[in-house]
Amino acid sequence: MNVVTEADLLSRFGFYEGALFVREQSLCVVSDVHIGLSEALYRQGLHFPLHEEETLLERFEAILERFAPQVFVLDGDIFHAFDRVSRGVKETLSTVLATLRAECEVVLVRGSHDVMLPAIMGGTVERYDRGGYTVVHGDQAVDDHGTLIIGHDHPAIEIDLARFPCFLYGRGVAHGKDLLVMPAFNPLSPGVVVNYARSRDFLSPILRRVDAGSLQPVVEVDGEVVVLPPLAGIRRFA
Template identity: 30%
Template sequence: MLPSLSISKGIEIVGLGVYIAKLGVLAVADLHIGYEEALAEEGVYIPPVQSTEIRSVLESMVGETGASRVVILGDVKHEFGDVTRQEWRETGELLSFLKEGLGVSVEVVRGNHDNYLIALLKKMNIPLRDPYLLEEGIMFIHGHKPLPVEGFAEDVEVILMGHEHPAIALRDEVGARLKLKALLEGQYMDKRVIVLPALSPLMPGTEVNVERNLLSPILREADIESFKAYAVDLEAGVFDFGLIKYLRLASSPSLY
């Protein structure tokens, strides 16, 4: 059973995703399928294992939430350029598994790594939302660009985004170091913002308690230190670590 934590009425952290009850939507981000092939081209060889892990985690998240829809917040594939053989094969297999194996509808919000993905999505009749999906006050967006002026209206209550791959780095008194994926929650332009961790097991993430050079222009403009951080370990649970500003005060730069 995956760890879960309700962070407000109708919004729940489940594993490495967020479930929006009123929409029946499980939102996940940053799969980066095909990363192993990209590493191999750089001379780093690892087994192609992450697609299997992603499928297993998604199956558990869908099963435990009862979600009828999965919205992927960008970066389904890894390469910026054309779709590689591994990306085409594994992306198609995963999306087919979601639609046919689990019986959920799938939508993709375009991320900065999703060039040349349109042909595969059209073939599988999966909508590509660019630059965002807005439904019942919930804006689903990747996060690699500033918020669009068009569509950013008063009826937007919550912004769900990916791109940043947030994580928390911990170190104990004997020097053991641990890095945990994290979900962030805060405010930007009077909107509630929830930043999802990368679903890819090979993307460790930006250490928000020690790293100040954030990737997302949205988070660079936001008061990131006022965001809350929830660390997620798929076996141990979801942990509320409080505000990032206190985490940064507790994290000595000399330890990293």
């Protein structure tokens, strides 16, 4: 099992507010923004203000200030609903893109929820490659890639009965290349607890092919990044 040290990982990547920053490429990635999740919750009966647009914008602005990336990738499931995109959701996306494009190049990678995205925005892609890194959403298998960055599964780790969105890192686990799994960027998504997850438990066909026990959770809390032992070790001592 190839375990990475915290120092090694942080020398390559930054982790902040649910975003991954690839230092050598000045590349920032977030996944599963799920714009419109607040509307869906409202339709289910949660009738209180969730301030989704304001919260998302605050997080994007903080990330831009922290990393000043050259390229910012929204890695799939940009929309929440499969079949409808309201005017409010379109306006939120337009505001987010205007904020990002004022500072850097923006790439939109389609996810499984983004059926309506190409018709509304155009210029979307299924994958993005830059300097030996490949960004895909993760809902489909991919064989030819660099260091792989995916979303789709919304990982979270449970520590002392508290749940924290987390990244998952695997050294050399995907066709000999490193793998990074992104948490859901939308703070209204609680995430899926992975403490005891086996490969078969993941949604992504990419993750089903790897040894889940070798994946290391990376948690960012109050600006401090902690790289935890592989999931196999967490299972033994939980």
